Amino acid sequence: MASRGGNTDGTQGDTPLLFARVLDGKGGGRPIGWDEIQSWQPGPDGAVLWMHLCRTVPGIYEWLQERFAIPEPTAELLTSDATRPRAFREGNALVATLRGINFNPGAEPEDMVSMQVWSDGTRLVTLRRFPLQTPRDVLAAIDKGAGPPDAGAVVTELTEAMVTRMNQSIVDMNDHIDMLEEEDMDDDPEEMLEKIATIRRNCLGLQRHMGPQHVALEAISRDAPPWFEDHDRREIAETIDRLRRYLDDIDVSKESAVVLMDELRTRALASNERATYMLTIVAGIFLPLSFLTGLLGINVGGMPGVENGHAFWWVAGVCGGIGVLLLAIFKKLKWL
Template sequence: MIDEMLTDDEHRELPLLFGRVLDGEGGARAIGWVEAQDWQPSREGEVLWIHLLRTHPGVEGWLQERLAIPEPTAELLTSDATRPRAFREGQALVATLRGINFNPGAAPEDMLSIQVWSDGRRVVTLRRAPLQTPRLVCNELDGGIGPVDAGSLVTAITEHLIDRMSHAIVDMNAMIDEIEDETAGNDPVDTLDKIATIRRNCLALKRHMSPQHEALIAISSGAPGWFEDHDRREIAESIARLRRYLDDLDISKESALVLQDDMRARAAANTQRTQYVLAVVAGIFLPLTFITGLLGINVGDIPLAQAGSNGFWIVSGLCGAILVVEILLLRRLKWF
């Protein structure tokens, strides 16, 4: 069981979340914090991977003292500056990448960051909040089917980050399809709220994923020599997949926009139809209201005022005749 599953409070004493020594054949053995301090490869092909809690006190100083990482780089690796970026520093690769937050109660657009440093013999990854990608790669190593060297380890982490992004995009597309299938029976206000949420998620993911695309290009083009050609090809494939996902986000955003416009057009049409019916009804009763109001004023010489009960029926008949004439006229004019 990987101790990444533990809470941050349980790691106050040690910054190490887990450690593995890659055997160069797809497997790995666990390594503790004390052994990792002075680790040296016992045979060719071994690579040290330690996954650290970057908020632990002293991590920045340890990176500078033990790994000889320059102070600005160590500060970057432990800071809250999470915008994706990557660069080469001598024979070391430094990168900040982002992944989808699948922790309970989190929204897809709440991206989590992971910092990566490697000199080809050692790989250090750092995180603040729990991220599932390192666990997945570690499980592959424990199962003997993981990466074989530092370059493939960085590539595996990148691939898992991008692969999990696709899940959020697929979920949003499924939600759009569901809304399209149920628009007739749904509450328009509730549906518009769901569409607005989807559009916000698309914009947030696009804002976070676009810099990641640039960071992967920087890794592919500027990584040190230990990052081999097959690793660069894998990164190039990841870049292409990420580009497709960005295009899918644009399509999802446009689909949500079209659906939102359609819902608003339907709501506007319903409102106009209701207003039209009310206008026709008001037009029909306007002359009748005028006649009854005119005959109801309290002045002398009102027609039929002395006609008794016959006056009521005469006025009622007159109003009925006017109503029939109005209806026939409106139908002839095709107003309804």
């Protein structure tokens, strides 16, 4: 893994490094290259090395085991596509898989992107496959000197930023539902049903990933190693509360979409029932008339009224009278 120029996926040459900083404990940090990372060791000054890597670069699985003595199952978890959110403690290290909203071009809100985390308190490794904005936001704060001072604070800010960015997608879905509620449901019910179905799929997708993430954050707050300080646990607890509120908002959005869909279907069913009812009334009026005209129209000699030439008018008058009588009966029965 020699270090050369930049690559199309943001890595430095053929190395997995996207960026790295050595935190100074005061909110700032200095850049560090891939070659220097190979020999970096924790010092008495309490500096923390944060590396953000691309996990799809060949050799990263073996490098994690050799450089940090990470057990093989954990290294496989950190570099695999099994990205269901989870977190656990392994000795003095914290291991986690988190997911955030995918804001890459062409992605849907439910297409979430994962980030794996490993840290022993002095070294922090975050890994991703697809571009993720959250680590870049934390990096920008560090470069301004206003970032997290240690590994626990970096993990806390990463999780908080990932959860906070979910809020925009939830707000957008709520706005879409409000707009649909204000629209005339009779204009284009098929298009509206399609929009509602999309919102429901987005809600289910977010809920499918945010539910396990809630459990993962609780595991971090509860089982994190001693270097994860009390104020970090409190921050994680606040993030958990925020995530719980977002989950509640998703439930409300999902239920609102169901109510809208039920109302549309009820209106469509009522419209079909009215059409069927009117067809039944029309059939009820014309059925006896059709029977009478069919009976009188049979080709049999001796039918009354044929000889004098007034048969048509007699039949028309009788049919009209029967029609009026049926209408009166239907009105009396309150069928009309």
